[in-house]
Amino acid sequence: MADALLEALIASVEAKRAVALVTVTAAPDPRAVGRHALVWLDQEPLGELGLGDLEAQVLADARAVLSGRTHKRLSYATPQGPVTVFVEVQQRPPELIIVGAGHIAVPLAQIGKLCGFTVTVLDDRPQYANRERFPQADEVLATPLRETMRRWVAENRLDRDSYVVLVTRGHQHDIECLLEILDHPVAYIGMIGSQRRVRTVFDLLSAEMGIPPEKFDRVYAPIGIDIGAHTPAEIAVCIMAEIINVMRGGPARSISDDRRETARRRRERAAAAAAR
């Protein structure tokens, strides 16, 4: 039984399918303690917890925990005594997509792997986007930037576990790539650039292309968390710190918070003026 369960668990992890391992950690019947079951979102559970009438309820609750994506201990009061189970969610690994294979991309790919991300590097210059430069990356693509981003969107390659970092060789390329994914439900879009430059570019895009300014609120630009970074490696740390902060819902302030708040105040003032 243990082997069958473990095989099924490993198969799901490899297929990047969401699965949760349910373990009985306390029960009035000591034979139930330590029993396991697996639950999926789209498949019947595997295994038996030995919890009798409570079993169906626990498995249904475990499935709800799986869709919430955070491990959780569940407690139940039964006439025979308390039952607790631990629901361990096997998440799909988050994905770091680095667009631009320059100086920052190299340490960022390394740090991304260290933090457990699947790492993809994209650049249209094969002399930069290659295996020798990114030995740890899961995928290195030397293909046109904008077309590749467009194809990814069309093929549903990006999702709510994707963290996209735009660090190409030129701001016009960053912007082109940004426009391809601005409406896409990825977890994170970060784009490099100074406060002044980012502000100017977003203002221009709103004015010239009619993009509502609030759409840029989701973009982390200037990218990262302010740790006074100087070198490419330090900047990579500050970017990865921001990604972790977003992923875990941490309390750190992003460098882009200032821009976001200023833009919001400006819109509110404009709306108030228009109402008068």
Next chain:
Amino acid sequence: MESFYHKLKEYLDRGETVAVATITDVKGSVPREVGAKMIIHPLGRHYGTVGGGCGEADVIRAALDVIQTGEPTTVRVDLTEDPTMQATGVCGGIFHVFVERWQPDDLH
């Protein structure tokens, strides 16, 4: 990508019985998060960590018993000692670790 469970399977495939420790809940400041896991090997070839230090040492001790008896247990690690130079558990929190035995199928 190699997961914790790939690692666990490696032990079992070699015919080794191990214990798996999982942090199931935490209160206050503790060194690791809910869901952190560790494999405890009877001869010390452990894998992973549930936070290190004295708390982990308690977990390893309990796990060696679990490997013998097969009876799962829950270890409570209390890190709420007053901070002094000698104190070892001063992070400020408490966490619970569930410890269970995993053994190769042919040993059942």
